[in-house]
Amino acid sequence: MHQSLLIDEILSLIIRFVAADGQEDPKRLENTSGLAKLARTCRCFMECALDTLWRTQHSLNPLIMCLPRGIWEIHPSNVLYLTRSPTESEWARFDVYSRRVKSFSYPKQTKMIGLHEDALPLLFSERSPQSLFPSLSSLDFSILSCNSSSLIRDFLSPKLTNLAFTLPRKICPQDICGILEDLPRKATRLENLAISSFFPVTSFELNIPAHGLPDLRRLVVSSSIRISAQSVLNIASLRYVQELALNLHSDFDANVLRGRANHSTFPALRRVNLVAYDLPQCTSIVSLISSPQLEDVTVTYNVQARSFVITSFLSAIGTSVRSISLRHNMQTHTIADPPFVFYPSTFAPLFACHNLRTIQVYNIGTLNLDDDFIISAAKAWSKLEDIRLCSLPWSSIIPNISLNALTALTRYCPKLTRVHLSLDAREIPELPVDGLNTTGAQFLGVLNVRDSAIGHTESVAQFLRAIIPNMKTLYVEAHPELRDKWMEVKAYYDRLSMSVVPVLRNGS
Numbered sequence: 001m002h003q004s005l006l007i008d009e010i011l012s013l014i015i016r017f018v019a020a021d022g023q024e025d026p027k028r029l030e031n032t033s034g035l036a037k038l039a040r041t042c043r044c045f046m047e048c049a050l051d052t053l054w055r056t057q058h059s060l061n062p063l064i065m066c067l068p069r070g071i072w073e074i075h076p077s078n079v080l081y082l083t084r085s086p087t088e089s090e091w092a093r094f095d096v097y098s099r100r101v102k103s104f105s106y107p108k109q110t111k112m113i114g115l116h117e118d119a120l121p122l123l124f125s126e127r128s129p130q131s132l133f134p135s136l137s138s139l140d141f142s143i144l145s146c147n148s149s150s151l152i153r154d155f156l157s158p159k160l161t162n163l164a165f166t167l168p169r170k171i172c173p174q175d176i177c178g179i180l181e182d183l184p185r186k187a188t189r190l191e192n193l194a195i196s197s198f199f200p201v202t203s204f205e206l207n208i209p210a211h212g213l214p215d216l217r218r219l220v221v222s223s224s225i226r227i228s229a230q231s232v233l234n235i236a237s238l239r240y241v242q243e244l245a246l247n248l249h250s251d252f253d254a255n256v257l258r259g260r261a262n263h264s265t266f267p268a269l270r271r272v273n274l275v276a277y278d279l280p281q282c283t284s285i286v287s288l289i290s291s292p293q294l295e296d297v298t299v300t301y302n303v304q305a306r307s308f309v310i311t312s313f314l315s316a317i318g319t320s321v322r323s324i325s326l327r328h329n330m331q332t333h334t335i336a337d338p339p340f341v342f343y344p345s346t347f348a349p350l351f352a353c354h355n356l357r358t359i360q361v362y363n364i365g366t367l368n369l370d371d372d373f374i375i376s377a378a379k380a381w382s383k384l385e386d387i388r389l390c391s392l393p394w395s396s397i398i399p400n401i402s403l404n405a406l407t408a409l410t411r412y413c414p415k416l417t418r419v420h421l422s423l424d425a426r427e428i429p430e431l432p433v434d435g436l437n438t439t440g441a442q443f444l445g446v447l448n449v450r451d452s453a454i455g456h457t458e459s460v461a462q463f464l465r466a467i468i469p470n471m472k473t474l475y476v477e478a479h480p481e482l483r484d485k486w487m488e489v490k491a492y493y494d495r496l497s498m499s500v501v502p503v504l505r506n507g508s
Contacts, residue, residue, distance in 0.1 A: 008048070015048050054100040060144050061113055063101070064123070066093045072119075079114040082122045091127070103138035103162075120148045129155045138162035150175040156186035161215070163190060167197040167204075167224055176204050180225075184212035191240075194220040203249065208234045220245040223275060229256035229284075236265040236288045245273040246285075252277065254284035261288045271296040278303035283313045294318055298325040306339050307346045310364065314349040322383075323358040324350070330363050336395040340365030344373035351380040357415075358386040366395040367422075374405035374421075378412035385413075385443075388420035390450065393477070398453055403463055404429045410441035410467050420448040420475075426455040428463050444468050448475035454485050461492035469497075 018034050032053060039049035057063070061080055064072055068090050074080050086094070124132075129151070137159055141152050147168045156163075156179075163183075167176065183193070183206070190213050195206075203224050208231040217240045221227065226249050233256065235241060244266075266289040274282045279301045286297065297317050305313075305328070317324065328334070342365055350356065359381070361367070367389055378384070387409070391397075399422045407429070409416055447468065454460060464471060474490040476483045 011045070011048050015045070015052050050097070051100050054097050056103040056105060057101055058105065058107060058143060059115070060104075060120075060123075061115055063094060063098055064115070064119070066097055067091075074113055077114075079116050080119065081116045082119045085122055085125050088126075094132070098132050099134055101133050102135050104136070104143045105138060105140050106143065115145075117145060117147050120145050120151055124151060124154065130157050134159075136160065139164070141165035149179065152179050153182050153186075156182055158187070158189050160187045161189055162192040163187060164192075164194040164196075167195065167222070169198055171202065173202065173204070180204055180206050184209055188213070189215050191215050192218040194218070195222055195225050196220075197222040197224040207231050210234050210237070214238060216241055218243040220273075221247065223247040227252075229253045232285060233257060233260060233288075236260075240268055241266060242268050243271045244269060246275070248274060248276040248281045248285075250277040252281050254281045257284040257288060261290065263290050265290050267291055269294055273298040274300070276301045279305040279309050279313055283309075283316050286313065287316045289318065292318075292320055294320050296323045297321055298323075300327045300329055302329050302331065304328055304331070304334055304340055305364065307342055310342070311346050311349060314347065317349075317353075319352045320355060321353050322355050324353075324356070325358070325360040325362075326364065327360070327362040328364045330392070334363070334392065336366045336392040341368050341397070342366065343368055344370065344376075347373070347377075351376060354380060355383060356381045357383050359384070360386070360388040360420075362388070362390045363392050365392060366397050367391045368397055368399070370400035371402055371404050371408075374401055375408040378408040382412055383415060384409075385415050386418045387416070388418070388448075390420060391422065398424055400424065402427065402429060403460070406464075407431070407467050410444060414441075415443060416441070417443045418446040418448075419444065420450070421452075422450040423452040425449070425452050425460050428456070428459045431463070431466055441468050442470060445470055445472040446475070447471055447473070448477070449486060450476070451478035451482060452486070454482070454489070457485055457488040458492050461489045461496060464489070465493050465496045 015035070015038060018038060035049050035053040039046045039053065064080060064082070067086055071084060071086055071090065072080055072082050129136075133155075136155070139155055139160060139162065141149075141155070141163075142165060145151070147170060149165070149168050150172065152165055153175075165179075183190070193213075193216065203226040205226045205228065206221065207228065212234065216235070216238050219235065219241065220243065225247065227246055229252055232246070235244070269289050269291040270293050272286065272289070272294070273296075274285060276282045276299065279299070282299045282301060294317070299313070310326070313326075314324075347361075350359070369389065377387075391399075401421060401423050403423060403425055405421070405423065406419065409419060447464070471493065474486065474493070476486040478486070
């Protein structure tokens, strides 16, 4: 054997290359047979190959099957059962491999044999998870079980850096409260924490103490997890938080956060996703962000917000943002009439966001925008890729946005791929002098005109063919008669694309 293979670093690189050979899914180790053969080749290869082979697991079954055959059995229903707890001497082979496991993570191996829910309590009745998996640093508990939530507490340790779990269908409130209390006390080095739920359930409070979880980088929690304003303030003081996804219940006190922003609150935040009772709650959190690298802001709220509330929120997000999504969850009392009619001035703060690539506004009321607004937006957002500005479905105002707006978007936003706007397409404007120079619209392939009014269909098709030469999909959200007219536009557009029929020119 060549002497270079005795160098651990070189051997590790070779084994990682073998492991990645033919791998299509970066999250799943697929070349297990190649690693197993390497492990059996010689002692020099064995340890490193076994470490790689067992480092990440997507199921507990392969380890359980390392126990003596009499301890487990597979029922005809293709479910693995434990018949009893292993004795002390029966753990030997299990320990050889389990000490190498560093991660239980998705994608879950759904095609494998299922593991019965009673197996976990039986497996851990004699030995704790920390003794069985001493190297474990990343745990998605739903890989192991969807119901045995009480066992999560036994996995919590300072070695754990990534934790994700799902609140079970059948909840024991004491167990969940115990887990949430223990999280910041036992898993002190957590970097990523994600808590989800199958269905809306009783809410539980997660308290992050001052200076708790100092290494936290990502916090994503479901609507079943209630977090206080004081905990948000404590999280804001953490140096490394880059992603935050929270649900703000009606009792979230935004006043606690007002006036608390400084240069060290949320200094590294890049992505924030808030589902809130009302928009001022979101404004109170966004106002804390001092990070110059904020890229993605996604907000959903229940209480319909007036124009000045939305403007206040947009003014608070800063100018570095690349993607913004603002959505009102429609309620039975949601209205499209004043005071929920929004004019261009409402969105003026966004003109300072010159890095904007995606803007989505849904169901906040009636958007009474015009060509001047779209033209100014196109000039301000030259990197724009996706624009969706959608009024409530029952808004009765015909927008003041003409086909001229599409011309501006294709001219000033060369990377644009998707447009979702209600237009007034009853009049066909003249193309600009360079109207046939469509290099700036090469990527625009999806146009959603919603319930746009339309006049002469062939003229509209010719105009669209001139300014959007590569449109693949045209969506319409309207009554059947209007939808049929827009489908005529698409049919004629497609014929223009396949023939030499001349497109609309100036003065024609």
